Amino acid sequence: MPGRKRQPSLAQLRAFDAVAEHLHFRDAAAAIGMSQPALSGAVSALEEALGVTLLERTTRKVLLSPAGERLAVRTKAVLAEVGALLEEAEAVRAPFTGALRLGVIPTVAPYLLPTVLRLVHDRYPDLDLQVHEEQTASLLEGLTSGRLDLLLLAVPLGVPGVTELPLFDEDFVLVTPLDHRLGGREGIERSVLRELKLLLLDEGHCLRDQALDICREAGRAGVPATTSAAGLSTLVQLVAGGLGVTLLPRTAVRVETSRSSQLLTASFADPAPTRRVALAMRTRAARSAEYEELAAALREAMADLPVRTVHD
16 A cells, blocks of 8 residues: 555564663664664664654764654563563463573572472473572562563562462571570560561561561561671571571571571461462463462472462
C-alpha cells in the first residue's frame, strides 16, 4: 500500500533498547554483541521506519529525545514479550531443559543450595541452572525485568505481579557466647530480647528486618546499630568473640556454629519466631507449571532439614 511505513525489526528494537540503556554506542554494541556501525545503522533504520527522532547525538554523548524516552519504555516491553514467547515455546517443546536463572538471598544460599543443586542434578539433568546470589531488592528487580526467572528467598514479599510458592517455615534460634546465661537453654521467652545486646546484619538484608520485627513483637523499641556484619559467618564470629548475641534461622545453625567452639544456642518457647522461605516467580510466567513442580520436588527434598514444609 503506498505510503505504508516499514515494520521495525527485532534487531532494530534490540539496538535501540541497548543504546537507551547505556547512552553510549560502544558500550551498547558490546552489550548485545553487535559492531558499532551496525548498531548505529539499526537505530537510524528504526528512526526512519517509525518516522521519529529517537536520539540526540552530540560529539560527546548520546541523549534520548522526548520521543525516544517514551518509545524506550514500549520497546523494552515488546522485547520482554518476545522473550516470553520464546520461553513459552521452549517450555512446551521440552520442559526442564535450557537455562533457569535462579536468584537466591545470601541468608539462604549456603544452607539450601546443596539440596537444590543435588535435586536438579538427579531429577532434571538437562536443566542449565544458573545461580545468582543477591539481596532481596536486587532479586526482585531482576525478576520483574526478566533478568532472572525464579527466586529463592524469605517471604512475604507483597509485590504485584509476583507469585509466591511456599516451601517451608523454620524457627529462629538465639546464638550466644559460651559463657552467656541463656546459652544452651530451651523454651526461653521472646521477652528476653528486650535487654540483650543483639547483633544484626547490615542494611539491605531481609534477615535484619525480620530480626527487628521479632524484637518489636517482643516489646523492644529498637536495636542500636553499634556493630553489624555483611554476612552470617562474620556475625556469628562476633558473637563468639563476646560482642553480643544474634538470631539465626535454624537451617544456618549447623554450618555457622560449627566453625567455633565458643558458641551455644538457645531455643524459644512455642510459638517460636519463624521465617517462611519460598520460590517466587512472575505471576504469568510461561514456565509456571515447571516452577510449581520444582517447588513440590523441593518440599520433598527438604524433608530432612530442620524445617516444616508448607503446601499451597
